Amino acid sequence: xxxxxxxxLLLMLLTLFGISVLIFVLLRLVPGNIADILFSAxxxxxxxxxxxxxxxxxxxxxxVVQYLHWIGGLMHGDLGYSYISxxxxxxxxxxxxxxxxxxxxxxxxxxxxxxxxxxxxxxxxQNTPLDxxxxxxxxxxxxxxxxWLGLLILTAFAAWFGEIPIYTQAPKTFxxxxxLFAVPAAAVxxxxxxxxxxxxxxxxxxxxxxDYIRTARAKGAPERSVNYHHAxxxxxxxxxxxxxxxxxxxxxxxxxxxxVFNIPGVARFLVEAIKWRDYPIVQNLVMFxxxxxxxxxxxxxxxxxxxxxxxxxx
Amino acid sequence: xxxxxxxxxxxTAVPPAESLWRHLRYHIxxxxxxxxxxxxxxxxxxxxxxxxxxxxxxxxxxxxxxSLAHPSAAHILGGDFLGRDVYSRIVFGARIxxxxxxxxxxxxxxxxxxxxxxxxxxxxxxxxxxxxxxxxMQALPVLxxxxxxxxxxxxxxxxxxxxxxxxxxxxxxxVIRSNTLALREMPYVEAARAVGxxxxxxxxxHVLPNTLAPLxxxxxxxxxxxxxxxxxxxxxGLGIPEPHPSWGRMLxxxxxxxxxxxxxxxxxxxxxxxxxxxxxxxxxxxLRDILDPRxxx
Numbered sequence: 001x002x003x004x005x006x007x008x009l010l011l012m013l014l015t016l017f018g019i020s021v022l023i024f025v026l027l028r029l030v031p032g033n034i035a036d037i038l039f040s041a042x043x044x045x046x047x048x049x050x051x052x053x054x055x056x057x058x059x060x061x062x063x064v065v066q067y068l069h070w071i072g073g074l075m076h077g078d079l080g081y082s083y084i085s086x087x088x089x090x091x092x093x094x095x096x097x098x099x100x101x102x103x104x105x106x107x108x109x110x111x112x113x114x115x116x117x118x119x120x121x122x123x124x125x126q127n128t129p130l131d132x133x134x135x136x137x138x139x140x141x142x143x144x145x146x147x148w149l150g151l152l153i154l155t156a157f158a159a160w161f162g163e164i165p166i167y168t169q170a171p172k173t174f175x176x177x178x179x180l181f182a183v184p185a186a187a188v189x190x191x192x193x194x195x196x197x198x199x200x201x202x203x204x205x206x207x208x209x210x211d212y213i214r215t216a217r218a219k220g221a222p223e224r225s226v227n228y229h230h231a232x233x234x235x236x237x238x239x240x241x242x243x244x245x246x247x248x249x250x251x252x253x254x255x256x257x258x259x260v261f262n263i264p265g266v267a268r269f270l271v272e273a274i275k276w277r278d279y280p281i282v283q284n285l286v287m288f289x290x291x292x293x294x295x296x297x298x299x300x301x302x303x304x305x306x307x308x309x310x311x312x313x314x
Numbered sequence: 315x316x317x318x319x320x321x322x323x324x325x326t327a328v329p330p331a332e333s334l335w336r337h338l339r340y341h342i343x344x345x346x347x348x349x350x351x352x353x354x355x356x357x358x359x360x361x362x363x364x365x366x367x368x369x370x371x372x373x374x375x376x377x378x379x380x381s382l383a384h385p386s387a388a389h390i391l392g393g394d395f396l397g398r399d400v401y402s403r404i405v406f407g408a409r410i411x412x413x414x415x416x417x418x419x420x421x422x423x424x425x426x427x428x429x430x431x432x433x434x435x436x437x438x439x440x441x442x443x444x445x446x447x448x449x450x451m452q453a454l455p456v457l458x459x460x461x462x463x464x465x466x467x468x469x470x471x472x473x474x475x476x477x478x479x480x481x482x483x484x485x486x487x488x489v490i491r492s493n494t495l496a497l498r499e500m501p502y503v504e505a506a507r508a509v510g511x512x513x514x515x516x517x518x519x520h521v522l523p524n525t526l527a528p529l530x531x532x533x534x535x536x537x538x539x540x541x542x543x544x545x546x547x548x549x550x551g552l553g554i555p556e557p558h559p560s561w562g563r564m565l566x567x568x569x570x571x572x573x574x575x576x577x578x579x580x581x582x583x584x585x586x587x588x589x590x591x592x593x594x595x596x597x598x599x600x601l602r603d604i605l606d607p608r609x610x611x
Contacts, residue, residue, distance in 0.1 A: 011449075018450035029466045139599075143538070143592035145545050148565060148584035151573060155581070158574040252457030256546050270458070271550055274465045282462070290453050 001305075008301075012294050019290045020283070024067050027279055057083065070283060080280035084273075089280045093266060093288070100258070100265035104250050106181050107189030112243060115193035116236070119200025123235075124227055126205060134197065141194025147256035150187040154260070157183075166262045184261040188253040192246045199242050203235040237308055244300030248293030341604050348600020354593030362408040371399035373406040374557040385578055392578045394564070400579065403559035404586050410560045411590060414475055415541040421479035422540075423533045426486025427525070433487065434494025435517045444487070452484040460543055461552055469555040478543045482536050489532055493525045527605040534598035538591040545587045561587045 054060045058069065073080055079089035122134040154164045171177040207213065208231055216230045251267055258268035266285060273281035305311045342349055361368060376396040385392040391400040433444040451459065463477035497503065498521065506516045547553030548562030556563075564583040572579045 014446065015449050015453050018446065019453055022450060023462065026462055026466045139595050140588065140592060143542075143595055144588045145542055145549070145562070145584065147546065147549050148580075148587065151565065151580045152584065154573040155577045159577070164573060249455045252455045252546070255457060255461075256549060259550065271461065271552075274461055275552070277465070286454065286458065286462070289455070289458060293455070294453055 005302075008298055012298065015294060016287065016290060020071065020287060021067070023283055023286045024070065025063075027277070027282060028063055028066075070280075074284070074287070079284045082273075082281050083278045084276055084281075089284050092269070092281060093285060096264060096266040096269050097288075099263060100254060100267050102177055103181050103185055103188070103258070103263065103265060104247070104254060106178070106185035107192065107250060107253075108243065108247055110185055110189040111192035111196055111246070114189075115196025116200050116232075116239065118193075119197040119239075120204055120227060120232060120235075122197065122201040123204035123208065135201075138194040138197040141190050141197075144190070145256070146188050146191055146253040147260050149190060150184065150257050150260035153183055153187055167264065168262075181263075184257050184263060187260075188250065188257040191253060192243075192250065195242060195246060196239060200235065200239050203238050204231055207231045207235040237304065240303065240307070241300055244296050244303075248296045251289055251293075341600075345600035345603060347596050348603075351593045351596025351598075351600065354589060355597060358408050358412060358590050358593065361405050362412045365406045365409055369399070369402040369405050371402045373398060373402040373559045391582050392576070394579055398559075400564075400582055403564060404561065404582060407559045407561045407564065407583070407586060408590070410471070410554055410558050411541050411544060411587070413471070414478065414544040414554070415537045415590075415594075417475040418478035418482065418540040418544075419533050419536040421475060422482030422536060423486045423529060425479070426483040427490050427522070427529060429483065430487040430490025431494055431517055431522060431525075434491040435498055435513075435521060441491075445491075448484040448487050451481065452488075454481075456481040456539070457543060457546055460547060461550065464547055464552045469552065471554060471558065474544060474547060474553050477547070478540050481543075482540065485536070486529065486532055489528050490525050493528055494521055497521045497524050531598065531602045531605055534594055534601055538594035538598065541587065541591050541594070 051060070058066060061069075070080065077090070079093070081087065082089050082092050085092060118134055118138075122131045122138075125131050154166070157164045165180070165183045167180065171180045204227075208227075213226060213231055216226045221230070254265065254267035255271055257263070258265045259271065266288070270282065270285045270289075272278075273285065376398055377393070391404065394400055394403070429444050429448070433441045433448075459481040460477050463480055464474060467473035467477055494517075503516055503520055506520050507513075511519075544553055544560070545562030545565070548560040549566045551563075551566060553562055554560035561583040565580065
């Protein structure tokens with residue numbers, strides 16, 4: 001087990017190194033940096049000014065030197081300065097993380113609370129009208145873009161209540177947070193809940209066919225206990241893996257949802273930074289996303305072994 | 315002792331056209347939802363191909379009088395801010411969505427298949443390097459990688475296709491690799507090697523065709539996710555540039571403020587995206603059941 005954990009951590013480091021190179025090269029692949037954008041926006045280009053700005057930002061150095069400079073700083077907790085605000089990148093990124101984390105946490109909670117019970121119901125009532133309705137609903141959930149679902153919700157709010165629930169000021173209490181983030185979390189979590197519902201259903205169908213379920217029924221265990229106690233316990237295992245993968249990948253949905261609901265989280269910040277070629281922000285945020293995604297995957301794999309004694313890592 | 319009639323052997327080996335039709339009818343009867351999905355896709359393909367015949371207005375021509383016009387008999391889905399006919403833009407948008415969806419799903423699967431086949435069949439160092447590469451790409455959410463690629467490459471139709479195709483590569487590479495690993499040990503591969511076939515030829519002639527079923531299933535699923543990713547990219551302003559009518563961009567133009575004032579600008583493009591992806595998902599589910607029952611969820 002210990003060797004497994006060490007091997008996984010080393011592989012994670014290797015992957016992170018690969019991602020850092022990939023992102024660094026991608027961002028510098030094309031001509032056009034922040035200096036070009038600023039100067040073309042200003043409408044006048046004085047080559048000396050532009051070269052001066054590039055020198056100040058270190059953009060005139062060889063790409064390998066730039067890369068080493070970034071990674072060296074990263075090791076010391078120095079993420080560089082945002083090109084746009086000229087504040088330390090860390091100060092720009094850190095305050096935005098809790099906002100996105102709360103939204104993501106609520107979205108996952110929503111997805112699990114909705115997806116798992118409905119998936120079980122769908123499997124238990126296989127091939128009934130209820131099953132068909134749930135399957136079509138979950139397939140629609142996978143087909144709708146998250147930002148459109150968000151916009152639809154806003155439209156409905158505008159039509160019924162005359163006001164729309166978008167972010168105006170930071171919430172103070174836990175209740176306020178939940179109130180403020182409930183609607184966007186549902187919009188972004190709906191897709192995950194659809195995925196969870198589908199996987200729970202198929203996983204349950206497989207388990208319900210097994211002998212020990214028949215045994216449980218034969219000895220007279222109540223239907224509810226068979227479904228939720230005996231069957232779901234085993235059926236939930238692959239679902240947990242999916243939840244882990246989804247938690248890491250929720251970022252895609254969060255990007256568009258934060259944009260729609262005007263939430264000042266890291267996901268929307270990343271898009272702004274990409275548009276402005278604010279390299280220090282983009283690089284570090286992408287690394288952050290990768291660390292979160294890889295860690296969640298790792299934790300889920302360990303959890304998997306803890307929950308299922310049949311699984312052993314060596 | 316009975317001898318088999320030669321004709322009988324040929325008859326069982328090559329199914330006549332009628333039996334193929336019967337085969338198809340059998341699957342159609344068993345997968346009604348798949349048929350619905352295929353029908354939805356057929357409608358979108360039809361709209362994309364005959365967009366000029368289905369619309370009366372140019373999707374890019376502006377008309378101040380039509381700015382934010384309500385849906386009416388002349389303009390059944392209303393007009394956008396610049397006074398362009400929304401119905402025309404949605405019909406022509408099918409071209410963009412299908413072009414980007416098909417283009418990036420096919421390109422992504424082609425690259426992924428090449429990598430997966432090399433990884434699984436050659437093994438050793440090749441496998442190790444390709445697998446690390448796949449892991450690196452898969453550690454980032456598809457939309458984030460696509461966003462950065464799109465920003466790095468610049469806005470154009472071709473670049474959008476490329477920006478969406480690359481993040482999809484690891485998924486097909488993984489599926490093809492695991493299939494190849496199993497197929498590599500098959501007796502017929504050994505037989506081909508015994509008769510002196512070259513390794514490249516075995517990989518391309520004997521292994522690759524047998525990965526076709528999971529590949530078709532995967533490509534269909536990726537078609538849907540490519541359409542969704544394009545709409546997100548365009549919504550965020552990093553996808554298809556003007557003046558192409560893209561469903562995602564139509565929603566970005568009409569975002570927050572039109573939620574109150576012109577809800578038809580918000581509703582219809584989203585219906586088009588969702589319906590198209592819903593069609594591919596229904597079709598994909600049915601294809602998976604037919605072609606690759608092991609993958610069934």
